[in-house]
Structure formats: C-alpha cells, structure tokens
Amino acid sequence: MNDLSEKLLARAAPARTEFENLVIVPLFAVVVALILGALTMLATNVDLPTIGRSYIALLEGSVGSLNAISETLTAAAPLTLAGLGLALGFRTGLFNIGAEGQLLMGGMAAVIAGFSLSGLPFAIHLPLALLAGALAGGLYASIAGWLRAATGAHEVILTIMLNLISYRLLDYMLRLPFIQREGREDPISRSVPESAELPRLLATIDPNLRVHAGVFLMLIAVVVVWWILFKTRLGFEFRASGESPEAARYAGMRAGLIIVIVMGLSGALAGLAGANQVLGVLGRATPGFSAGIGFDAIAVALLGRSHPFGVLLAGLLFGALEAGGRQMQVDAGVSLDLIGIIQALIIIFIAAPLLVRAIFPWGFQKAKG
Amino acid sequence: MTITSNMQAGSDEKLNTGKARQARIAGTILLGLSVLVALVFGADSAGDATFRLSRPNDPWALPNLAVPAAQFNYVAAGLLAFLGARQFSRAGLSRPNFWLGIGLFLAVAGFLVWATAGKSLSLTGMLSATVVRAVPIALGGLAGVLSERVAVVNIAIEGMLLAGAFTGALMGSLLGGFGGLAAAVAVGGLFGFLLAALVVTYRMDQIIAGVVINLLVLGVTSYVSSQVFAEYRSLNNAPIFRAMKIPVLGDIPVIGPVLFDQNIFVYGAILLVAVATYYLFHTRHGLRARAVGEHPKAADTLGINVYRTRYINVTMAGMVAGFGGAWFTLGSVGRFDENMTGGRGYIGLAAMIFGRWHPAGAMAAALVFGFADSLQQKLALLNTPIPSEFLAMSPYIATIILVAGLIGRAKAPAADGQAYEKE
Numbered sequence: 001m002n003d004l005s006e007k008l009l010a011r012a013a014p015a016r017t018e019f020e021n022l023v024i025v026p027l028f029a030v031v032v033a034l035i036l037g038a039l040t041m042l043a044t045n046v047d048l049p050t051i052g053r054s055y056i057a058l059l060e061g062s063v064g065s066l067n068a069i070s071e072t073l074t075a076a077a078p079l080t081l082a083g084l085g086l087a088l089g090f091r092t093g094l095f096n097i098g099a100e101g102q103l104l105m106g107g108m109a110a111v112i113a114g115f116s117l118s119g120l121p122f123a124i125h126l127p128l129a130l131l132a133g134a135l136a137g138g139l140y141a142s143i144a145g146w147l148r149a150a151t152g153a154h155e156v157i158l159t160i161m162l163n164l165i166s167y168r169l170l171d172y173m174l175r176l177p178f179i180q181r182e183g184r185e186d187p188i189s190r191s192v193p194e195s196a197e198l199p200r201l202l203a204t205i206d207p208n209l210r211v212h213a214g215v216f217l218m219l220i221a222v223v224v225v226w227w228i229l230f231k232t233r234l235g236f237e238f239r240a241s242g243e244s245p246e247a248a249r250y251a252g253m254r255a256g257l258i259i260v261i262v263m264g265l266s267g268a269l270a271g272l273a274g275a276n277q278v279l280g281v282l283g284r285a286t287p288g289f290s291a292g293i294g295f296d297a298i299a300v301a302l303l304g305r306s307h308p309f310g311v312l313l314a315g316l317l318f319g320a321l322e323a324g325g326r327q328m329q330v331d332a333g334v335s336l337d338l339i340g341i342i343q344a345l346i347i348i349f350i351a352a353p354l355l356v357r358a359i360f361p362w363g364f365q366k367a368k369g
Numbered sequence: 370m371t372i373t374s375n376m377q378a379g380s381d382e383k384l385n386t387g388k389a390r391q392a393r394i395a396g397t398i399l400l401g402l403s404v405l406v407a408l409v410f411g412a413d414s415a416g417d418a419t420f421r422l423s424r425p426n427d428p429w430a431l432p433n434l435a436v437p438a439a440q441f442n443y444v445a446a447g448l449l450a451f452l453g454a455r456q457f458s459r460a461g462l463s464r465p466n467f468w469l470g471i472g473l474f475l476a477v478a479g480f481l482v483w484a485t486a487g488k489s490l491s492l493t494g495m496l497s498a499t500v501v502r503a504v505p506i507a508l509g510g511l512a513g514v515l516s517e518r519v520a521v522v523n524i525a526i527e528g529m530l531l532a533g534a535f536t537g538a539l540m541g542s543l544l545g546g547f548g549g550l551a552a553a554v555a556v557g558g559l560f561g562f563l564l565a566a567l568v569v570t571y572r573m574d575q576i577i578a579g580v581v582i583n584l585l586v587l588g589v590t591s592y593v594s595s596q597v598f599a600e601y602r603s604l605n606n607a608p609i610f611r612a613m614k615i616p617v618l619g620d621i622p623v624i625g626p627v628l629f630d631q632n633i634f635v636y637g638a639i640l641l642v643a644v645a646t647y648y649l650f651h652t653r654h655g656l657r658a659r660a661v662g663e664h665p666k667a668a669d670t671l672g673i674n675v676y677r678t679r680y681i682n683v684t685m686a687g688m689v690a691g692f693g694g695a696w697f698t699l700g701s702v703g704r705f706d707e708n709m710t711g712g713r714g715y716i717g718l719a720a721m722i723f724g725r726w727h728p729a730g731a732m733a734a735a736l737v738f739g740f741a742d743s744l745q746q747k748l749a750l751l752n753t754p755i756p757s758e759f760l761a762m763s764p765y766i767a768t769i770i771l772v773a774g775l776i777g778r779a780k781a782p783a784a785d786g787q788a789y790e791k792e
Contacts, residue, residue, distance in 0.1 A: 040589070044596050095576050153773040156524065156576055157722070160715050161765040161772075172758040298580060335595040340588030347581045352573040 025356050026303060029349035030317070032359075037342045046334060054332035061327020062320035068327070070202060070211035074281060076319025077214040078103075078273035078293050083300030083311045084225045085269030090306040091229060092262045093242035098144060098159025099270040100294025101166030102137040106271020107278045108173055109136030111285045114192035114278070116178075125195040130217070130275050137271015138264040140166070145263025149256035155263070163294070171287060181284070189285040198280035212280040218315070221269060226308040228265075238262055270294060299347045318343065395469045396456025402476040403449035406442050410483035414438035418482045419489035422623055431622045438486035445479040481744075484751045495743055496627045503732075503739030504638050504700070505530060505710070508693025509717020510724060510731030511638075511645055515686035516561070517726060518649060519679045520662040520784040524579025525564050527714025528586035529687050533557045533694020535590040538705035541607025541698065549607050550695050557691015558684050560586070565683040569676050572788045583714075591707045598705065609703045610634065634692075634700040638732070641689060645728040658682050662782035665789040675789050690714070719768035726781060738764045 034055070041051050062072050082099045089096040096102075110133035117125060144158040173179055174187035181190050198217070202209040229235040241248040241258050249255055273293060278285050300318050304310030325339035349356050418438045422431040452472050481490075509526045516523040533553040541549025560582060567578040598605040610632040619629040628635075649655040660668040661678045669675050697709050716738055723737075724730025745760045 040592070044593060046596075097576075097580065147769065147773045151773040153769075156522075157718065157772050158769060160524075161719070161769050164712050164715060164765045165762050168758040168762045172756055295580070295584060298577075299584070302577065335592050337588055337592035337595055341585065341592055342588075344581055344585035344588050347577070347584070348567070348573075351577045351581065352567055352571040355567070355571040355573070358571070 033345035054328045054334040057328040057331035058324035062324035070209040071323035072320045075322040077218040080315030081273035082270045082297035085266035086301035087306040089266045092238045101163040102267040102270035103274035105140040106133035106137030107274030110275035114196035115190040122195045129196040133275025134268040138268035141267020142264045145260040149259040214276040214280040399453030399472045406479040407446035411442035414486040416487040418485035420492040498743035499739045502742040503735040505693045507732045507735035510720035512686040512690035513721035516683045519682040522575040525582035528583035529690035530694040530710045533691035534697035537695035538698040553695035554691045558688040561684040561687015565680045634696045
C-alpha cells in the first residue's frame with residue numbers, strides 16, 4: 001500500500017514540479033516584486049497612503065478603463081513581438097541581447113520605407129514598410145548569427161557591441177539630409193505618411209484611444225512562432241539544438257545554418273517591434289525611440305518561459321505595468337522608474353527558481369536531490 | 370601511436386592554415402590602411418601639423434613639434450604597404466598581431482596629422498585626456514578579469530559602475546570625498562556578492578544574472594535620482610578629487626602631466642592593475658583562483674573550495690568596479706546623472722577580451738579605447754569631414770573583429786560561464 005502510494009506520488013511529482021515552475025514561481029515573483037517595490041518607495045520617503053494610491057493607480061492605469069486597456073495593449077505589442085524573437089533564440093540556446101539594436105534598425109528601415117515610398121496605396125505601402133522593418137532587423141541580427149556560426153564568437157558580446165553600434169548609427173542616420181525632417185536642427189526623421197501607418201482601431205469611439213493594428217500583428221506573430229516551434233521540422237531542429245547541441249549535430253542537423261536562421265528570425269521579430277513603434281505610435285524616429293523595449297523584452301521572454309503563449313501573457317503583464325506606471329506617475333507623483341525596478345526583480349525571481357524555493361520553502365514540494 | 374601522430378600532424382596543419390589565414394587578414398588590413406593613408410590623408414593634407422608638447426606654465430618648456438603633413442603620410446603609407454606585403458611572405462607567419470598593432474599606430478598617427486594639418490593640437494592635453502578617460506574602462510576590465518578568471522561571466526560590470534557612481538555622489542555629498550569613495554567600493558562589492566550569490570548558490574544563468582543586475586541598478590538609480598535628487602539637490606553635490614602633482618616626476622615634460630599630475634583614480638587604477646597582476650600570477654590564492662576558472666572539478670578534488678573562491682573573487686571584482694564607478698562622480702563632475710556610465714562597462718568587458726584576460730592587457734586596451742574617446746572629443750574642434758559617430762563606433766567594431774577571432778583568437782578561461790555543482 002505504502003509502496004503503491006509512493007509510486008503514484010513519484011509519478012505525480014514531475015508534473016507537480018513543472019506546475020510549480022510554471023505557475024507558482026511567476027506568481028510569487030510578481031507579488032514579491034510588488035512588495036519590494038513598496039519597500040523601495042518607503043525607503044525613499046514616500047508615505048504609506050501615497051504607496052497605496054500609487055498601486056491603485058497602477059491597477060487603474062492598466063485595466064481600469066477602456067483607455068487604460070488600450071494603453072496596455074499598445075505597450076504590450078512591441079514587447080511581445082521582440083520577446084517572441086528572444087524566446088526563439090532562448091529555445092535554441094542563443095542569448096540574443098541585441099533586440100534593442102535590431103529594433104532600432106528595423107524601426108529606421110520602416111520609417112525610411114514609409115516616407116520614401118509615398119504615393120502607394122495603403123494595402124501595399126503598410127506591408128512594405130513592415131517588411132522593411134523585419135528585413136532590416138533580421139539582417140542586423142544575422143551579422144551576429146553568422147559570426148557566431150562561422151567563428152564561434154560569443155553571441156552575447158557580439159549583440160551587445162551591435163547594440164552600441166546601432167545607437168551611433170541611429171544618431172548619424174537621423175542627421176542625414178534625406179532622413180532628417182526639413183527645417184529641423186535636432187536629430188528627428190521625417191514623418192510616416194498615413195498610408196504606411198498602422199491604423200488606430202478604436203478612433204471612431206474616441207480619437208485619444210491609441211490602440212492600433214499592431215495588436216493583430218502581435219497575435220499573428222504569437223501563432224506563427226508557436227507553429228514554427230512546435231509544428232514544423234525547423235522548429236524541432238531549433239529545440240533539439242537548444243537542448244542538446246551535440247545530439248543535434250549527431251542527428252545530422254546543420255548547427256551553423258540553424259544559428260543563422262534563428263538569429264535572423266529573432267532579429268526580424270525585433271525589427272517588426274521597432275516598425276510597430278514608428279508606424280503605430282510615434283509616426284517618426286527620434287534618438288530614444290526604442291525606449292529600452294529591447295531590454296524589457298529579455299524579461300518578457302524569460303517570464304513567458306520562452307513559450308509563445310507565455311510570452312504573450314508576459315508581454316501583456318509588462319504592457320500593463322508600463323501603462324499603469326505612467327498613471328502612477330500622474331496620480332501619485334511616484335516616478336515611472338519604479339516600474340523598471342519591479343521588472344528587474346520579477347526577472348531575478350523567475351530566473352532563479354532555487355532562490356524562490358529558498359525564501360519560500362513551505363509553498364513547494366521538497367526538491368529531490 | 371600512429372593515430373596520435375596522425376592527429377598531431379593534422380592539428381599542426383590546421384594550426385598553420387589558421388596562422389596563414391590570420392597573416393592574410395592582417396596583410397589585407399595593412400594594405401588597405403596604406404591605400405587609405407596615401408589617398409585620403411596624404412593627398413588631402415596641406416601645410417604643417419603642429420603639436421604642442423608643453424603647457425604654457427610648465428617649468429621646462431619643449432618647442433612645438435611641427436610635422437609636414439603630406440610628406441609624413443606618404444612615408445607612413447609606404448611603411449604600411451611594406452608591412453602589409455610582408456604578411457604575405459613567409460615572414461608574416463611570425464607575430465602578425467604585433468605588426469598589425471604597429472600598422473594601426475601608424476594609421477592613427479597619419480589620421481591625427483591629417484586632421485591637424487594647418488592647425489595646432491595640444492598633444493599633452495590629448496594624452497592626458499586619454500589616460501583619464503581610460504580609467505573607468507580599465508577598472509571595468511579589471512573587474513571582468515577578476516571574475517572571469519574564476520569562470521563567472523560578468524556582464525554586470527556596467528551596473529556595478531553605475532552603482533559606484535551613484536553611491537559616490539550620494540555618500541560623497543553626505544560624508545565627503547573619501548567617505549563617498551569608501552561607500553562606492555562597498556556598494557560595488559555588495560553587487561559583486563549578489564552576482565556571486567545568484568550564479569553560484571542559486572545557479573542562475575550567468576548572463577541573465579548580469580543583465581538583471583544592470584537593469585536593477587539602472588532602475589534604482591534612475592528612480593532615486595528622479596524621486597529624491599530632484600527635490601533635495603544637496604544630496605547630489607559631492608566634492609571632486611582634484612589632480613595631485615607628484616613632485617619632480619610631475620615636472621617632466623609630456624610624461625609628467627600625463628602620468629604624474631592626475632587625481633587618485635588614475636593612481637588607484639595603475640596600483641590596482643599591478644596588485645591584481647601580482648595576486649593572480651604570483652600568489653597561492655591567485656593560482657587557486659585560476660585553477661577554479663580553468664577546471665573547477667580538479668580544483669575541488671585538490672581541496673580548493675570552489676564556491677568560496679568564486680564568492681571572494683567576484684566580490685573583489687565588484688569592489689574594483691565600484692571604485693571605477695566613483696570616477697564618474699567624485700573624479701569628474703561631482704553630480705549623478707541618469708545612466709551616466711553610458712556603456713563604459715561593456716567597453717570594459719571588451720577591454721578584458723582585448724587584454725586576453727590579463728590585468729595589464731586590459732589596461733593597455735583601455736588606453737586604446739580612451740584614446741579613441743578623447744580623439745572623438747577633439748574631432749569636433751578640428752572640423753574634419755569624418756562624422757564623430759563613426760569614430761565612436763570604432764572600438765565596438767574592433768571588439769567584434771577581435772571576439773570573432775578574425776585576427777588570432779583570444780582564449781577565455783576554460784570553464785568560463787559554467788555553473789559548478791559540487792557532487
């Protein structure tokens with residue numbers, strides 16, 4: 001009897017561990033990060049009522065009204081797109097830290113395609129601009145992928161360097177005569193014409209609702225990435241190379257080619273995120289238009305456990321934090337930078353499940369071995 | 370027996386083709402530089418380039434150095450062409466990197482002469498700025514060396530520098546310069562300890578841990594500076610360490626102002642590099658640390674406590690980076706600005722790779738980056754047609770070329786980046 005129950009428990013155990021890692025750890029991470037955020041506010045002389053008010057504002061600003069939901073979705077779209085790209089990389093064992101640079105290059109390409117191809121009908125112009133963004137991001141990332149595959153250089157250093165190069169490249173490009181807006185001294189690009197803009201979805205209800213067709217782009221990308229990863233041979237090769245590069249090589253998979261393809265796809269998604277920003281929200285490119293989305297996307301991919309649907313949920317959560325954070329700044333006067341702290345804390349707890357188990361032992365089954 | 374000798378021959382052959390490839394690449398680069406120097410810098414130069422070697426009130430004044438620009442560049446181009454051609458002969462197989470270094474130096478000199486042709490530039494001031502700007506990069510690189518020698522990849526240098534800069538400003542305003550410096554070192558050490566805890570004890574992925582520490586520090590410092598510093602300005606107004614001239618040595622022309630008339634960060638960096646070199650390569654503890662980085666299992670078998678060694682070294686790395694971070698506030702402006710390190714930590718990481726995981730090498734590489742940095746500042750004054758953005762990019766491009774091993778491969782400690790789990 002005892003033996004039997006132990007056997008049953010043993011069979012149930014892995015599922016249980018998986019459940020804990022997938023559900024309890026992320027929940028715990030979000031809750032503890034919010035608590036630590038509150039402690040940070042306390043430490044910087046914010047009084048208790050204001051802390052309460054700021055968290056209420058956080059909730060209201062993220063899901064409290066139609067406008068809040070529109071803002072959340074607007075912020076979630078680029079985070080999810082770039083996060084999907086990074087998730088593809090993580091699944092294949094590649095750390096693409098370069099989403100920020102790929103996003104900048106993609107956004108620039110989309111802007112250039114936007115203003116230089118004017119006169120085209122919407123149905124051709126917008127897809128072309130999006131394609132330009134994806135292509136530029138993909139090509140920029142492929143530099144790192146190719147160098148990794150050909151020489152074995154570590155992709156983390158490569159992509160960090162490409163990020164730093166992209167900032168300088170952006171500064172330079174924004175001052176080129178055919179990109180810079182006429183009559184402006186500061187680095188700012190020409191505007192994207194309406195035929196290349198991602199259309200606003202709810203402008204008929206209220207012109208201030210900013211949610212745009214990038215949301216559909218995000219949903220399509222989630223499904224496509226899921227399909228590639230789990231339903232195609234290519235996706236199987238990705239996952240196999242990520243889990244056991246040696247075994248993948250013995251099975252005859254072309255490791256180098258896979259690295260280049262994954263980096264290219266990953267960069268294309270980040271480039272699409274950049275295009276989404278310039279074509280859907282900003283209408284032009286400025287030096288800071290990436291706004292750290294490329295780095296937040298790392299967190300989104302980790303929080304979503306590199307699964308497309310997880311990434312979607314994580315992207316929505318981070319979008320909500322972003323939108324709610326702005327409301328928090330307005331209502332309670334607490335700086336938006338607090339959201340950065342909360343996001344960083346969430347990743348720490350997600351990426352170190354052992355730490356969570358150490359702080360919070362009673363919530364988990366004892367880990368064996 | 371035959372198998373091993375065959376393998377030996379095979380790997381020798383592989384090694385030689387690798388070397389030949391490096392020599393070819395180095396030769397091509399040198400020839401390309403020769404063409405650039407001759408056609409762009411040489412043909413476009415007119416008049417003399419004047420370099421001022423002394424400052425107005427130096428005790429021993431040196432006359433200005435006037436270089437005929439066009440002639441200098443044609444001679445430099447000739448030398449570069451000779452060095453490049455030499456790489457394709459048998460002689461190229463020995464030390465291609467050394468000759469490439471000489472070639473790059475010639476090309477940079479040619480560039481400088483071209484940019485100053487018909488104008489004058491203070492060479493002493495420029496070299497002095499080079500040393501100053503190299504300090505945080507060198508200290509960041511040293512922090513990288515200390516932690517990667519025990520196989521912990523330290524992407525978090527950027528965050529540690531930023532934390533040091535922030536603490537230096539805050540505590541410097543409250544406690545004065547040395548108090549701020551001590552606090553910056555302590556906070557740097559704290560983040561080093563945090564990194565060690567995350568990756569050693571909680572076996573978090575090293576790269577994620579580093580990225581997260583950077584994000585966390587950026588978030589906390591930006592939050593506090595917008596929430597608190599904006600309101601209480603007196604908390605962000607630290608004293609600055611002024612330059613201290615070393616008697617006699619500081620009076621030597623050119624070298625004196627560059628090396629012996631600087632603030633404590635320059636002296637501290639030189640001292641720390643020397644100490645770290647001695648520690649890593651000439652003490653028992655250093656030997657143990659390197660063993661942990663190369664082969665943790667073997668080190669463990671010999672009774673070295675792998676975990677403790679990693680904790681100690683990564684914490685020390687954090688302290689070094691904290692000291693380097695204080696340079697940004699206590700060593701230059703006395704005030705903290707959001708994200709003021711601006712990627713210097715990542716350049717430090719590159720300096721570490723350039724310097725082949727050796728403290729002195731990292732420092733030398735940092736000087737090169739510092740030179741590019743100060744050159745970029747001067748370019749605006751000299752009115753050259755090259756956009757400064759491209760010069761600012763050059764260290765990163767050079768890093769990519771180096772990391773990709775296109776010119777000789779730099780070898781990281783064998784266990785770098787791997788978690789170690791005691792059985």
